[in-house]
Each structure stands twice: as structure tokens, then as C-alpha cells.
Amino acid sequence: MIAVEEARARILDLVARMPCETVGLRAAHGRVLAQTASATRDQPPFAAAMMDGYAVRGCEVAAGARFEVIGEAAAGHGFDGALAEGQAVRIFTGAPLPRGADHVIIQEDVARDGDAITLLADHDTQPYVRALGADFKAGDPLAAPRLLTPALLALLAAMNVAQVTVYRRPRVALIATGDELVMPGEVPNPAQIIASNAFGLAAQIEAVGGIAQLLPIARDTPASLNTALDLAQGADVIVTIGGASVGDHDIVGRVASARGLERAFWKVAMRPGKPLMAGKIGETPLIGLPGNPVSALVCGLIFLAPALRKMQGLEALAPQQSAILGEDLPANGPRAHYMRARLKGDRITPFARQDSALLSILSEANALLIRPADDPAKRAGDSVAFLPL
Ligand SMILES: Nc1nc2c(c(=O)[nH]1)N[C@H]1C(S)=C(S)[C@@H](COP(=O)(O)OP(=O)(O)OC[C@H]3O[C@@H](n4cnc5c(N)ncnc54)[C@H](O)[C@@H]3O)O[C@H]1N2
Numbered sequence: 001m002i003a004v005e006e007a008r009a010r011i012l013d014l015v016a017r018m019p020c021e022t023v024g025l026r027a028a029h030g031r032v033l034a035q036t037a038s039a040t041r042d043q044p045p046f047a048a049a050m051m052d053g054y055a056v057r058g059c060e061v062a063a064g065a066r067f068e069v070i071g072e073a074a075a076g077h078g079f080d081g082a083l084a085e086g087q088a089v090r091i092f093t094g095a096p097l098p099r100g101a102d103h104v105i106i107q108e109d110v111a112r113d114g115d116a117i118t119l120l121a122d123h124d125t126q127p128y129v130r131a132l133g134a135d136f137k138a139g140d141p142l143a144a145p146r147l148l149t150p151a152l153l154a155l156l157a158a159m160n161v162a163q164v165t166v167y168r169r170p171r172v173a174l175i176a177t178g179d180e181l182v183m184p185g186e187v188p189n190p191a192q193i194i195a196s197n198a199f200g201l202a203a204q205i206e207a208v209g210g211i212a213q214l215l216p217i218a219r220d221t222p223a224s225l226n227t228a229l230d231l232a233q234g235a236d237v238i239v240t241i242g243g244a245s246v247g248d249h250d251i252v253g254r255v256a257s258a259r260g261l262e263r264a265f266w267k268v269a270m271r272p273g274k275p276l277m278a279g280k281i282g283e284t285p286l287i288g289l290p291g292n293p294v295s296a297l298v299c300g301l302i303f304l305a306p307a308l309r310k311m312q313g314l315e316a317l318a319p320q321q322s323a324i325l326g327e328d329l330p331a332n333g334p335r336a337h338y339m340r341a342r343l344k345g346d347r348i349t350p351f352a353r354q355d356s357a358l359l360s361i362l363s364e365a366n367a368l369l370i371r372p373a374d375d376p377a378k379r380a381g382d383s384v385a386f387l388p389l
């Protein structure tokens with residue numbers, strides 16, 4: 001058995017950066033920018049009014065000052081002429097400032113009489129002008145790699161960047177294995193259960209930008225598993241679920257070896273997730289997850305998600321967080337324990353039941369409390385590491 005960190009490092013070594021592709025902005029949410037994008041224009045491209053009112057020369061702004069209104073500037077329609085002394089242009093938010101103007105008096109602060117305005121005594125003195133390029137300048141870069149969020153997509157659009165180069169999404173083939181499994185909605189026989197793991201894993205994969213492909217369930221025969229592995233060809237990562245342990249029907253290791261698996265490791269000093277296996281068949285990384293539902297999903301978070309992040313040019317690991325332990329815990333054994341826990345404020349308390357088959361407890365948990373291997377007993381109030389769920 002190897003340590004969690006060693007297993008993760010070996011899995012990260014199995015995967016490579018994805019190739020790039022160019023996509024339109026509407027397809028870029030959640031993708032990772034692979035090439036720096038640069039603004040093709042200044043924003044705003046002119047000094048712009050920040051308020052509805054009157055554009056004037058700032059040096060003339062004084063209580064009681066009168067101006068002649070000589071025209072109008074609206075968003076999308078500038079005023080062609082220039083302002084002379086004593087003149088104002090009616091202006092609306094977002095409009096370019098007329099030549100000669102450097103100040104917008106908000107309309108609440110003037111009395112209008114035909115084509116004349118008079119500035120009221122208690123007027124606002126802010127100029128209400130947004131400078132040319134105040135948001136960004138032509139050539140300003142948006143450096144890669146970075147995850148494209150809603151705000152960044154809006155920024156790229158404003159920069160007049162219509163297409164971006166992003167990493168291709170890694171496609172992950174998911175193969176559930178076991179004679180006991182039927183798909184949700186099917187009618188199981190009395191010894192069967194519903195295949196649940198691939199649904200949680202697919203969601204985890206999609207949450208980190210991957211594409212999940214659910215293949216047909218492989219039965220506990222080499223022929224059936226080989227068929228599923230054939231169908232997985234072309235995937236960027238193959239993930240099997242179950243059949244990873246030591247039982248007579250745990251055939252994933254054997255079948256994968258017969259297909260040329262170069263094993264990076266089998267068995268990790270962790271709970272849940274001990275029988276985890278990983279390697280490469282040809283150029284394709286294969287991760288063999290344990291079948292117990294919580295083991296599969298915890299391994300998905302701790303090993304598969306970082307690998308998919310790395311493949312898309314992102315930092316594989318998020319920084320670890322810490323919280324205050326809510327109750328005393330006995331010493332941990334030789335396997336790191338990822339305990340389903342409830343984090344409330346800065347206090348974290350593990351659930352009493354930690355059986356790796358209990359999805360109900362996982363779904364109630366909002367954190368995994370991390371007990372390192374051989375961690376000594378802990379007291380309530382001690383600081384402990386956790387992963388948010
Ligand atoms: N003698 C030993 N027995 C076991 C060991 C061991 O070290 N020595 N390890 C245990 C641990 S820890 C785990 S975890 C499990 C994992 O074993 P497998 O990866 O071989 O998984 P299976 O035996 O196929 O299934 C375990 C359990 O999970 C259910 N399962 C499987 N696939 C799914 C799925 N897609 N959706 C929902 N549930 C699934 C399956 O029915 C079993 O109940 O091995 C221990 N045994």
C-alpha cells in the first residue's frame with residue numbers, strides 16, 4: 001500500500017495536457033483558456049458620461065451658472081460639434097462626451113428653461129465622466145491558463161474577443177462492473193442493486209470540465225469487461241468502478257493486465273478507497289475505483305478530479321482548509337481516513353457512521369475531515385484539515 005499523496009502523484013504522472021481547440025464565447029463557460037487573449041480595443045473607447053444630465057466645461061461649474069443647451073449626445077450617438085464657453089450638451093449615460101466638455105452635471109441639479117439650464121445652489125461637484133480606457137486598454141492581456149467564469153466571458157466579449165483557444169475537455173469513459181448491478185429504472189432481481197456510482201462520478205467529472213461517457217455495465221466476466229473496454233477506446237481516461245479488490249469476481253486487474261496495463265500502483269493507505277488501482281493501457285490512463293459507493297466518489301474527488309484539472313492546464317489541487325474539531329476522536333490507524341463530516345461555521349464534526357456503502361451519510365456531509373495515517377488522538381478544539389464537498 002502506498003500513501004494517498006504518492007498515489008495521487010503517480011496518477012498525475014499518468015495524465016498529460018489536453019490539446020487545444022478554438023470555441024466561440026457561448027461555448028467557453030467552464031473551459032480553461034489555453035492562450036492569452038488580448039483586448040482589441042479600449043473600453044470605454046471614449047470619455048463617457050456616467051449619468052444622465054448635461055455635459056459642460058468643468059471650469060464653468062458654479063452655483064447659479066447658466067448654460068445654453070446646443071444639442072444632444074446619447075449612447076450610440078455622439079454630438080458632432082464642440083462646446084464653447086457657456087454652452088452645454090444634453091447627455092445620457094454611456095454617451096461620448098462632446099469635444100470641449102469634461103464634466104457632466106446630473107439633471108437633478110439643474111433648472112431647465114427652454115434651451116437654457118441654471119445650475120442649482122446645492123449641486124453635486126463630481127465630474128461623472130468615465131475616462132477613455134478606464135476599464136481596460138487595447139492590448140491588455142487576459143493571461144492563460146485560467147478557468148472561464150461568467151465575469152471573464154463578459155470581459156472577453158467587451159474586449160471584442162469572439163473566440164478563445166481553450167483546452168479540449170477530457171472525455172472520461174465510465175465502466176461500472178458487477179453482476180449485481182442494474183441501471184436506475186430497471187427491475188432488479190432479489191440479489192441485485194442499482195448502479196449508482198457512475199451517476200455521481202459523471203457529475204464530478206462534469207463539475208471539473210470533463211465529459212463523462214457512461215458505458216454499458218460490464219458483467220463479472222472477462223468477455224463482458226473486454227467489450228466495455230473496447231467501447232472505451234478513444235477516451236482520454238478510462239475509469240472502472242468495482243471489481244478492484246481481492247475477491248474471485250474482482251477481475252478488473254486481471255483483464256486490464258491481459259490488455260497490457262502498465263500498473264502504476266494498486267492499493268492505497270486510505271479509508272475509504274483502499275483497493276484503488278491506476279496505470280496505463282497503451283497511451284490511455286486507467287483508474288480502477290473501488291466499488292463501494294462512498295469509496296468510488298471519495299476517490300473521484302481525491303484522484304480523478306485533480307487529474308482532470310491537470311489535463312486542462314489548471315492547478316491539480318486546491319489548498320487544504322482547516323477547521324476546529326467539534327468532538328474528541330481516537331487515534332487513527334495506518335490508513336488516512338477521509339471522514340464524512342458536517343462543517344458548521346468553523347467547527348467540523350464527523351458523522352458517527354462511516355461505512356463506505358452509506359451514500360445517505362455522504363449526501364448529508366458537506367466536508368471530508370482528513371485524518372492522516374497514524375494520526376494521534378485528537379481533542380475537541382484541535383485544528384484539523386478538511387476538503388469541502
Ligand atoms: N477480503 C477483502 N475483502 C475486501 C477488501 C479487502 O481488502 N479484503 N477490501 C474491501 C474494500 S475496502 C472495498 S472498498 C471493497 C471494494 O471492492 P471492489 O472494488 O472489488 O468492489 P466490488 O466488490 O465490486 O463492490 C463493492 C460493493 O460496492 C457495490 N458496487 C459496486 N459497483 C457499484 C456501482 N456502480 N454502484 C453501486 N454500488 C456498487 C457492490 O455491490 C458491493 O456492495 O472491497 C472490500 N472487500
Ligand code: MOO
Nearest residue numbers: 272273274295356
Ligand atoms: O476502502 Mo473501502 O473503500 O474502505 O470500503
